[in-house]
Amino acid sequence: MGNRLPLSLFVLFGTLCVTGRTNAAPRASVRSGPTESTGTTPHLQEIFLGRCWGFQQLWQVSPEVNCTNLWDKFFGAFSYHEPCDVMASSYDPFFQAATFETPVNKTMFWSGTNVLAHAYSDEGHRYRTLEDTLPGHILNGLQWCGSPRAPGYNDTVCPQCENRPFWPEASKFFAQRARGDVFVMLNGTRRDASGNPEDAFRTTSIFARVELPSLNKNAISTIHVWVIHDLDADPPYSESCGKGSLSQLDQILSYDGFRMICRDDPPSLRHQQCVDAPYSPLCTSVTSKAPKKNTIYISFLSVVIVSIVLNL
Ligand code: NAD
Numbered sequence: 598m599g600n601r602l603p604l605s606l607f608v609l610f611g612t613l614c615v616t617g618r619t620n621a622a623p624r625a626s627v628r629s630g631p632t633e634s635t636g637t638t639p640h641l642q643e644i645f646l647g648r649c650w651g652f653q654q655l656w657q658v659s660p661e662v663n664c665t666n667l668w669d670k671f672f673g674a675f676s677y678h679e680p681c682d683v684m685a686s687s688y689d690p691f692f693q694a695a696t697f698e699t700p701v702n703k704t705m706f707w708s709g710t711n712v713l714a715h716a717y718s719d720e721g722h723r724y725r726t727l728e729d730t731l732p733g734h735i736l737n738g739l740q741w742c743g744s745p746r747a748p749g750y751n752d753t754v755c756p757q758c759e760n761r762p763f764w765p766e767a768s769k770f771f772a773q774r775a776r777g778d779v780f781v782m783l784n785g786t787r788r789d790a791s792g793n794p795e796d797a798f799r800t801t802s803i804f805a806r807v808e809l810p811s812l813n814k815n816a817i818s819t820i821h822v823w824v825i826h827d828l829d830a831d832p833p834y835s836e837s838c839g840k841g842s843l844s845q846l847d848q849i850l851s852y853d854g855f856r857m858i859c860r861d862d863p864p865s866l867r868h869q870q871c872v873d874a875p876y877s878p879l880c881t882s883v884t885s886k887a888p889k890k891n892t893i894y895i896s897f898l899s900v901v902i903v904s905i906v907l908n909l
Contacts, residue, residue, distance in 0.1 A: 709784030
């Protein structure tokens with residue numbers, strides 16, 4: 598018993614260290630990955646194999662994909678090549694073996710909303726992002742690059758290449774398999790590294806350049822666009838449904854023959870944002886509706902008194 602408090606504090610501290618989670622207000626922005634000055638992620642092969650088998654165990658994938666074969670296809674695409682000299686098609690044997698159909702009405706794309714999109718997708722239980730599929734899950738947040746010399750990869754530095762084909766190719770395979778209603782979460786209060794406002798629908802994004810053009814028109818019913826605004830940004834927003842870059846997206850989609858439904862800050866996503874910021878002014882309407890402890894106690898007392906009086 599005496600050991601409980603220190604132990605629970607230790608566990609709490611450890612959990613915070615491992616997850617890196619804080620009570621900071623949720624951002625719709627992108628989680629930072631490894632920097633370009635570092636090389637291939639240490640233990641890449643072990644992480645790849647562990648994630649690959651773990652994912653299949655979790656989702657009961659059947660028939661099982663052989664993760665060692667998958668690693669060979671992945672490693673073969675870039676190893677013993679110059680780091681910036683890998684073609685997108687080199688990864689195709691890997692994606693062909695690792696990509697499955699996404700369940701109908703589940704596909705979710707994101708652009709500028711990495712953190713919120715993944716909190717909401719719930720590791721694929723609510724919606725499926727690319728990172729909730731086998732290839733995306735295996736490689737998310739990792740870094741790698743080839744080297745013409747043994748062992749075939751560079752573990753000290755990966756240059757910032759103009760051509761980085763892995764994620765665009767992953768997005769292509771993922772988008773080609775979307776069916777039914779699809780969803781995209783965009784950031785209506787997006788800012789660049791210097792803090793300047795950016796478009797929610799960026800024409801240079803992977804969503805615009807790769808995912809939209811890869812959709813199979815005959816398999817898609819509706820594209821639902823969710824425009825998310827940070828809790829601390831004041832309306833009116835210049836980037837919202839029908840305004841700014843969203844009207845451009847509207848035109849592109851109707852020209853391509855897609856049905857689009859755009860919503861600003863759908864309530865379920867506002868609630869998701871409020872999970873981490875319950876006292877933000879936009880969240881307090883929810884918080885203040887919760888019965889206070891005193892109210893519960895007084896109600897209970899009233900019921901007891903009324904029961905006693907009625908019994909007399
Ligand atoms: P975004 O602008 O928010 O970019 C998302 C991430 O992709 C950022 O970390 C960005 O640095 C990186 N990125 C952008 N272009 C890239 C490229 N050519 N090669 C490698 N990385 C690149 O949104 P976006 O550009 O629309 O991309 C998001 C969509 O594409 C999502 O649907 C996502 O599933 C997929 N994607 C995922 C990853 C990932 O690391 N998991 C990376 C790129 C794209």
